[in-house]
Amino acid sequence: MFLSIIQNLTTNSTVIVGLSGGVDSSVAAYLLKQQGYRVIGVTMAIWDGQYKSTGKHACYGSDEAEEIGEAREVANKLDIPYHVFNCSAEYKQAVLDYFKSEYLAGRTPNPCIQCNQLIKFGMLPLMAKKSGIAYDYFATGHYARVEYSEKYQRYVLKKAADLKKDQTYFIHRLSQEQLRQVLFPIGGYNKPEIKALAREVGLTVNDIEESQDFYAGDYKDLLEVDENPGNIVDANGKVLGHHKGIWNYTIGQRKGLGIAHSEPLYVVGLNKEENTVIVGIRNETYHASFIVNDLNWVALARLEKPMDCTAKIRSAQMEREAHIEPLENGDVQVTFFHPNDAISPGQSAVFYEEDVVLGGGIIKELAFLK
Numbered sequence: 001m002f003l004s005i006i007q008n009l010t011t012n013s014t015v016i017v018g019l020s021g022g023v024d025s026s027v028a029a030y031l032l033k034q035q036g037y038r039v040i041g042v043t044m045a046i047w048d049g050q051y052k053s054t055g056k057h058a059c060y061g062s063d064e065a066e067e068i069g070e071a072r073e074v075a076n077k078l079d080i081p082y083h084v085f086n087c088s089a090e091y092k093q094a095v096l097d098y099f100k101s102e103y104l105a106g107r108t109p110n111p112c113i114q115c116n117q118l119i120k121f122g123m124l125p126l127m128a129k130k131s132g133i134a135y136d137y138f139a140t141g142h143y144a145r146v147e148y149s150e151k152y153q154r155y156v157l158k159k160a161a162d163l164k165k166d167q168t169y170f171i172h173r174l175s176q177e178q179l180r181q182v183l184f185p186i187g188g189y190n191k192p193e194i195k196a197l198a199r200e201v202g203l204t205v206n207d208i209e210e211s212q213d214f215y216a217g218d219y220k221d222l223l224e225v226d227e228n229p230g231n232i233v234d235a236n237g238k239v240l241g242h243h244k245g246i247w248n249y250t251i252g253q254r255k256g257l258g259i260a261h262s263e264p265l266y267v268v269g270l271n272k273e274e275n276t277v278i279v280g281i282r283n284e285t286y287h288a289s290f291i292v293n294d295l296n297w298v299a300l301a302r303l304e305k306p307m308d309c310t311a312k313i314r315s316a317q318m319e320r321e322a323h324i325e326p327l328e329n330g331d332v333q334v335t336f337f338h339p340n341d342a343i344s345p346g347q348s349a350v351f352y353e354e355d356v357v358l359g360g361g362i363i364k365e366l367a368f369l370k
Contacts, residue, residue, distance in 0.1 A: 014038040015137040015183060016128050018120060019082070021070025023198050024141030028185040029078055030201060032139060035185075040133060041075040041082040043068055044124045046091040051221045059115065060091070061216030077203065085127040087119055094118040095214075100223055103247045106270035107346025110170075110315075111214045117173040117296075121182065137183045142167045145187035146179050149356070152299045155179035157357040162190035169315045172350045172360040173296045223247055230275035232259065235268070235284065243277050246270045252285055252342025266342075286339035289367040292349050293331045297359035303332055310352045311336070313343055313363065319352050333367055 017029040019041040033039045047064035068084055075082035095115045102109035125138040143160035144167050155176055160166040174182065186194055198204075215222060225245065232241035241259040243249065248256075253267040257279060266285050269278035297303065303326045310319030311334055321337040334349060343366060350360035 012038075013136040014040065014134060015139050016040045016042045016125060016133065016135045018124060018138070018140045019043050019071040019074055020141070021067045021074060022141070023194060023203070024143075024186055025071075026074045026078075026141070026203050027194050027198050028139055028141040029074070029080065030197075030203060031185040032183065033078060033080065037137075039078070039080045040128075040135065041071065041078075041080050042124060042128050042133075043071050043082075043084045044087040044091075044119060044127075045084050046088050046119070048088040048092070051215075052217050058216035059112070059214045060095075063216070074203070083128065083131065083133070085124060085131070087123050087127065090123045091115070091119050094123075096222060102346050103219070103223060104225065104272075105346075106246050106272040108250050108344040109346045110348050112170050113173055113348050115214065116171045121171070121174055121178050125181075137181050138178075139183040139185060141186055142171060142184050143187055143191075144168050144171060144184045146182055146184060149299065152356075154299060154301070156299045158187075159352075159355040159357075160184075160187045165191050167315075168357050169312060169348070169350050169360075172298060172348070172357050174298070175296070179298070220248070228275060230277070232257065232277045232279055235278065235280055240265075240279065246272065246275060246277055249277050251344035282341075285341045287343050287366050288339045289333060289335040290343050290349070291327070291331050291333055291364045291367050292361040293364045295330070295332060295359060295361035298357045299353065300358050302326075303359070309358060311349055312352075313340065313347050313349050322351070324351055331364065332361065335367075 015032050015037045017025065017032060017039055019025045019029060029039050029041060045064060045068065046060055047062060072082050095111050098114050099109055099111045128135065143162055143165040145158040145160060146155060147158065149156040157168055157172065157174065157179060159168055227244040230243055230246065231239045232243050233239055241257065249267045249270060251267055254264055257265055259265055263281045265279040266282060267277060268280040268284045271278060303324060306323065306325040308323050311322040312319045320340060323335045325333045327333055343363060345363050345365055347363045348360055349363055351358040
């Protein structure tokens, strides 16, 4: 059933495939080989053993050697060359140092987005090229699609056919050059189809438990800081409790505050300068407007005039209707049609027009409605 929908292509092109040892990247490599590509498997090694780790299939953890072994077995099954490239130094600088500086500044970063842009789709294929591997395309097992759009006159990133698995939020920072060379072979499939296809063709690989975090351990290990006690206050500055470091809290957090109150309290702000955690009731977590900077436009070359679109500020969140407006300094003001909860500086906001990614950036601060 599934073999009949694989394109019958003849190509002399070479594609390197980021292999993790899981079913998605394994099937991606299989599909490309069936389509006539010369396929080469590549994996990035990023774990340097510096921190503690529970080793539970996060991107950065102590079970990396096991996963590399699984990826090598997949390459052997598919009869394709396989290479491992050590990106640990680059990963530390681009991802771990970024994560640490953002958290200590009272912001909520998304290290997976940083990793995809700079390491997985950046340093890994670059290292392969520097090693002497000649290739035409780089492919991964991400659930997304890419194509050249006559409407936008650019390469565009589009949602996957399986919206429940869509990963465009995590890879929205890819450049036009990266999109021009990338292939997402499983973007037109849903997850059950990928599992069934793996069984049908004898790829008996593990369906690795999908990581909800980039690090298999306690985030505080990565921060490498001593306790810095301060106050937990309400919006009026009234002291309600105490904390041991603002990096232990995120906007929207409810559990672990240790404060008795007539209504449940949530973290609504973090003030690095005053070393305070600001809490409030549920209604105080909702805001409608915020400023986004450090933008990467995908379908658009830039935002030239205000427009309506949909936007999301978390990967698991469905997009919500929003109005985006360019500011004179190059930032963008985003206003949701209906207030959204837990809008946190440091998070990524991604803008969509139907199934096309317009672009996205980093939430800088909350904004007042005009």
